[in-house]
């Protein structure tokens with residue numbers, strides 16, 4: 234739209250700067266072509282520094298068409314924006330002292346460690362000191378899931394032993410995580426006995442959800458490196474590891490696998506064994522997302538792409554296309570439910586048009602599975618509007634019509650064969666439909682608003698199986 | 699408890715809106731908000747009066763600091779500060795009570811700024827509780843209309859620590 238029409242309710246006018254204000258890190262309206270270069274420079278600077286985040290630049294049509302001498306600024310100076318990268322060294326020394334003397338420490342790792350590029354530093358800190366590491370959904374990949382020190386994911390659908398460890402630890406070190414409600418459960422019952430250390434680049438994250446004992450504001454990569462350097466001796470925590478392993482034995486991650494029915498867990502486990510973490514896994518939102526988080530062993534940072542905090546269904550299909558262009562050297566595997574897959578199903582055409590060898594997995598349980606799970610558990614088994622069995626299309630036909638190769642199965646014995654066929658195709662997208670058990674549920678589960686210690690490990694009403 | 703925050707910010711397109719969006723988006727209480735220029739071109743000062751528990755207030759200050767246009771946030775509740783509001787109050791008078799009303803107004807150091815055959819308009823400035831008291835005293839006569847500004851506030855002078863806006867910017 235040209236600038237002179239702004240505010241006139243012109244054709245296709247929407248106050249995009251106003252609309253995006255609460256969902257961007259910052260936004261700009263460019264009002265003079267002379268400001269364009271500086272605005273773009275500032276936008277990239279803001280988006281990529283401090284706590285990274287999206288920045289929107291609204292450029293009216295006439296400003297795009299106007300001309301001026303191009304001069305791209307070398308540097309930017311913003312009086313109101315000075316991210317602090319280096320944590321306070323006395324705070325870091327104090328953290329190291331607490332950690333050295335801990336009897337039951339846990340490292341609680343979020344996506345910030347990946348964003349800051351601090352995964353090597355994390356591995357060093359954890360391994361040299363034999364520290365248990367648990368990760369948030371966005372933190373998966375920050376530390377190898379196959380490592381003995383990994384407790385897997387924590388929180389609502391985290392492992393029993395990770396949640397028990399966090400809830401019973403004496404020193405909790407949060408690294409680039411924000412104490413999200415899906416992680417903490419009921420906050421006043423969260424890790425009550427722990428001395429809490431919170432490392433975050435965003436000062437506003439400190440004490441926002443959980444009041445901590447020792448805040449360290451800085452870039453988590455730098456802080457972890459300094460913390461590791463301060464660890465002159467490792468804590469003595471053999472008893473603690475025994476306890477964690479006992480929890481692991483008490484409630485391992487397992488599922489019914491000898492009734493001949495296909496289950497999501499099997500598909501994810503097979504995928505994990507097959508790719509050995511050498512793939513980019515792009516999930517959608519729902520049960521399949523949680524099962525992937527539980528059963529896929531991520532080996533590398535940035536191999537786990539998922540819509541976490543916002544949980545927007547429809548994310549996986551287009552995000553996988555983006556992932557391909559960023560990492561054409563890696564197998565790109567999109568995993569969606571039958572519900573979310575249909576939210577951006579049209580992008581299969583884009584993937585086919587560009588001949589992208591992406592593997593699109595549909596976990597088809599004929600339900601909006603995660604909502605169905607809540608209906609069963611918390612809403613008196615009222616399964617309103619979640620049964621898709623009558624309306625789902627024939628996914629194989631749709632995919633083929635859109636230029637993809639497609640296969641479907643409901644047989645656990647066919648999983649390997651499906652993957653063999655899919656990986657043999659290199660010049661087109663492949664859609665793999667796994668028709669899984671309809672009423673399966675994700676466990677363990679901390680009910681929303683419950684404490685981590687209130688984990689449910691099994692289904693209440695086995696009749697519904 | 700009411701708290702007063704002074705925010706020094708870039709006078710840019712949308713900066714004010716960003717702050718009001720922050721308050722509504724995060725569910726923070728906002729009692730009053732005023733904004734105006736400072737002695738430095740391009741820099742505005744906003745005075746916010748809010749209520750909330752310590753934890754909420756701590757978040758308000760942090761979230762304000764987090765905004766890109768924000769240069770400095772000062773919690774004036776923790777400082778010696780001067781805070782002032784302005785009120786314009788139009789009061790009905792009758793034949794017999796005009797001087798009684800103006801006398802009352804003088805007690806509050808108010809000024810008559812308009813008069814006609816039925817009403818008087820007063821201008822009163824001062825801290826919030828003084829304005830409250832003036833309104834309460836005038837209410838029995840019948841307030842026809844009233845307009846009240848939010849507070850504006852500045853930290854009191856300290857020999858060394860007092861920083862002008864210009865210095866704040868260099869320090870931040």
Ligand SMILES: Cc1ncc(C[n+]2csc(CCOP(=O)(O)OP(=O)(O)O)c2C)c(N)n1
Pocket residue numbers: 517518519520521522544545546547569570571572573574596598600601602603604
């Ligand atoms: C765009 C959008 N709409 C609705 C929701 C609410 N929601 C969360 S999970 C879910 C069900 C997802 O079903 P499906 O895609 O079939 O995956 P499943 O849970 O069965 O694995 C819904 C509706 C959401 N997160 N995003």
